[in-house]
Amino acid sequence: MERVGIVVLAILAGAGVLIGYYLLAELAVGYFVWPAVLLLVPAAAAAGALAAAGTTVLTVSGPRGHRPVTVTPAMVSTGEIPLLVPRRGTIPRDHAWPAYLPGQAQVDLWAVAGKLVRLSRGGWYPVRRVAPLIRELHERVQLTLAVVGWPLAAVVLGGALAWSAGVVLGGIALLVPALLLLGALEALRLAVAGGARRLDAVVRSRLGGPAGCQECYRPVPLPWFRCSGPDCDRTHRDLRPGALGAWWRRCGCGQLLPTTVFRAARRLGHYCPACSADLREHAATIPEVRVPVIGAVSAGKTRLTFAALLELGDVEFDDEASRRVFDEGARIIRERAETSKTAAGHFPAAVTVRLRVRRGFGQLGEHAYLHLFDAAGEFYQDWDENAALSFLDNATGLVFVLDPFTVPAVLAETAGQEVLGRAHPATRDAEATYQLTVQRLRLFRVPIDRLPLAVAVVKADLLTEVAAAADLTPDGTAIRDWLAEAGLDNLVLAADRDFGAVGYFLVSSLEGWTPGHPLSAAAPLRWLMARRGLTPGEDPVIPEEPEVR
Numbered sequence: 001m002e003r004v005g006i007v008v009l010a011i012l013a014g015a016g017v018l019i020g021y022y023l024l025a026e027l028a029v030g031y032f033v034w035p036a037v038l039l040l041v042p043a044a045a046a047a048g049a050l051a052a053a054g055t056t057v058l059t060v061s062g063p064r065g066h067r068p069v070t071v072t073p074a075m076v077s078t079g080e081i082p083l084l085v086p087r088r089g090t091i092p093r094d095h096a097w098p099a100y101l102p103g104q105a106q107v108d109l110w111a112v113a114g115k116l117v118r119l120s121r122g123g124w125y126p127v128r129r130v131a132p133l134i135r136e137l138h139e140r141v142q143l144t145l146a147v148v149g150w151p152l153a154a155v156v157l158g159g160a161l162a163w164s165a166g167v168v169l170g171g172i173a174l175l176v177p178a179l180l181l182l183g184a185l186e187a188l189r190l191a192v193a194g195g196a197r198r199l200d201a202v203v204r205s206r207l208g209g210p211a212g213c214q215e216c217y218r219p220v221p222l223p224w225f226r227c228s229g230p231d232c233d234r235t236h237r238d239l240r241p242g243a244l245g246a247w248w249r250r251c252g253c254g255q256l257l258p259t260t261v262f263r264a265a266r267r268l269g270h271y272c273p274a275c276s277a278d279l280r281e282h283a284a285t286i287p288e289v290r291v292p293v294i295g296a297v298s299a300g301k302t303r304l305t306f307a308a309l310l311e312l313g314d315v316e317f318d319d320e321a322s323r324r325v326f327d328e329g330a331r332i333i334r335e336r337a338e339t340s341k342t343a344a345g346h347f348p349a350a351v352t353v354r355l356r357v358r359r360g361f362g363q364l365g366e367h368a369y370l371h372l373f374d375a376a377g378e379f380y381q382d383w384d385e386n387a388a389l390s391f392l393d394n395a396t397g398l399v400f401v402l403d404p405f406t407v408p409a410v411l412a413e414t415a416g417q418e419v420l421g422r423a424h425p426a427t428r429d430a431e432a433t434y435q436l437t438v439q440r441l442r443l444f445r446v447p448i449d450r451l452p453l454a455v456a457v458v459k460a461d462l463l464t465e466v467a468a469a470a471d472l473t474p475d476g477t478a479i480r481d482w483l484a485e486a487g488l489d490n491l492v493l494a495a496d497r498d499f500g501a502v503g504y505f506l507v508s509s510l511e512g513w514t515p516g517h518p519l520s521a522a523a524p525l526r527w528l529m530a531r532r533g534l535t536p537g538e539d540p541v542i543p544e545e546p547e548v549r
Contacts, residue, residue, distance in 0.1 A: 068111035071103045073252030076244070081106075091273075094236045094244060095252040101186045102243040112175065116168075193241035200240065200260035204284070208396065208532050211265075211284040212371065214319075214350055215277035217391040222261065223270035223279055229255035237273070239264045280318045280369065282354065287368040289529055290350075292392055295401030296426040296433045297377030300458040300509060303339045304401055305351065305374045306332055307513040307521035312370075312536055315353035322352045333513050348375045350391065357534040368534050370525065377426070380433045386440045393444055397452045397528035400495075402430045404457050408487030409468045419465050431491045438498055452531045453499040454524035457483070460508040461519070472506065474518050479504035503527045 075081055077095040081103065098104070204210065210221035227234045232253035239249065241259045249257045258264050265284035271277060295301045306329030309315065317323040332339055350371040357368045373391045380386060392398075404410050405425035414420040441448050457479055463469045472482050483504070484492045495502045505527070508519035520526075529536055 068107050071098055071107055073097055076103070077252075091237055094238060095234050096236065096244045096257075097250040097252065098244055099189065099246065101182060101189055105182055109175075109179075189246050193246040196241040196247060196260055200262055203260075203262045207285075208287040208289070208534075211279055212288055212290055212394060213272035213275060213277055214280060214352065214371075216272060216275040217350075217394060218272065218274050219394050220272050220274075220279065220284070222273070223265065223284055224273050225257070225264050226269040226271075227251045227253060227255055227257065228268055229253040236264075239268075280352070282318070282367065282369070286354070286366065287357070287532065287534060288371065288396070289368060289532060289534065290371045290373070290391065290394060290396050291399055291525065291528055292373040292375070292389070292395050293399045293401060294380055294433070294437055295377060296380060296403065296406070296428040296430065298424050299377060299401045299403040299406075299426040299430075299433075301374050301377070301401045302329075303333070303509040304399070304456060304458055304507060304521055305372050306330065306339070307509040308525050309351070309353060309372070309522075310334075310513045311515065311517075311520060311522040312353070312355055312525070313515070315355045315370075316367075318352065318354060321349060325351050326353070333509070336510065347388070348373055348391075355536050357529070357536045359533050359535075368529070368536070370529070370536075372525075377428070377433075380437055381428050383436065383440070386436055387443075389440075392437070392441060393446055395446075395451065397454065397531060399454045399456055399524045399528070400430075400434060402455055402457050402483075402488075404459060404463050404466075404469065406430055407483070410463070410466050410486065413466055413468050419462055423459055423462050431488065431494075434491055434494065438494070448498055448500075450500045452501040452503065452528055453495055454528055455479075455483075455495065455502065455504045456507045456524045457505065458507050458509060460506045460512070461510045463506075474506040474523075476504040479506055501531060 071081060073095045076098055077093045079093060081098075204221075210219040211223065212218070213220055222238060222240070225236045225239050227236065229251060232251060232255060234251060234253065236249070236251070236257065239257065239259055239261065241247065245257075245259050247259055249259055251257055258267055261284055264270070265279075265282075270279050270284065272279060293301045293305055306326075309326055310330050310333050315326070317326070331337070350373050352369055352371045354367050354369055357366055359366060373389075373395075375389060378385060379389055403423075403426040405414065405420060405423040406429050411420075411425070414423075438448065457463075463472065468486065469482065472478065480492055480502075483489075503524070505523045506519055507521050507523065508517070509521050511517060512519040512521040512523075526536060
């Protein structure tokens, strides 16, 4: 019986302990946990939201110690923000201040997000401190976790969750509207930048394509520009609208620069990326017509060039070399002096003039560059030398100078006559010169099927003494038919097949330099310019298109 009594007492004691624990738990929940939760959770959530708001404001616009790193031109040029300005091959990035939205905004947003994450984690610091405290109480005071641990843990855990929720909700409440606003502003910026790029492309297309370098003869669709700051010599390699500015850009030195190639070329010094030569003053702002003058030795290329420029009249010059060539050529034409032979083996520089033009039926007043390339005839009879003529690759049209005294019918009639001696006929037949040049153009993948070719039958003042050309008139169709009948039918057919448009002109370099002359030396150039929608001169006479395919 004694043992039974002991067991009963033990059971009653255990039940008493359980009942005590239960009562203590009830008291803990009723008088501690719920009141603490009801007070702490809203307070912690509100505190978290306020902390998130304060952190966001301080990060974006607070004192320097709270703000993230400022995106500088050095960071742009070194590529520390790789998505900001993608690098084009090996070309360095420009040293300029980025626009806020594609540059500093992303740094600010990442900084705010990082601080909010750290702020949210900070709310769990009490949880990490309470856990060892509960274990210590259990070991020292022998209070079980059921009595002290779980009520205290519930309160602390609830507060931590409420803090984190407040930080998250506060961050969302601030960042979502901010992101929507920034997204709308970025869309507007992209629209402005894209529109400016498109407008720049349209303007340059209307100019007839990219500017050309006078040193290496390459087209320059994207010139490099020098900063106009007083103490800055930095180069801006891509001044198109983009992440560094939609309509204006600020150089690292603080100087404000215009974006778009057209606007920048009107205000800044610019040069060729390939050879670093300075481009002409008006390059990339006015149309450019690049015309190689092709022909055999003694065909009359140089004299035709001089006479054509003289007939064009009021021309301007951007370089002294072209002015000297023009002055000497004008003297030779006016005095009817002998033309010095173009030096063989000497790579020619372009003779460049700037002349007033009108577009279509528009008003006269715009300007255009006309670049004429007069290489020695030896370049057109030797394959290796012809391949070196890089200006052929970027021509907008070609003038083929055809000496009629190499035409079989004319040569047969004038053999041994005095007129043949005065004509100084070309040393090579026209067809061989033509074929060599066309083969070279095809090899270098020049799209000649889109280029116009002006065939200039020169020495027309002497040709009037030849019976085989007695009925020849300046009409283009008549010239074409005469060449075909006189023995150059293969050349005529090849030209019609190879080029996008072919015009035929009867020219006298001796007499055709005066305005209105029927044997106009400038007629081939006027026709080539008209093909690009340009009409030079105060009172232009647009030549009829003789043969256009």
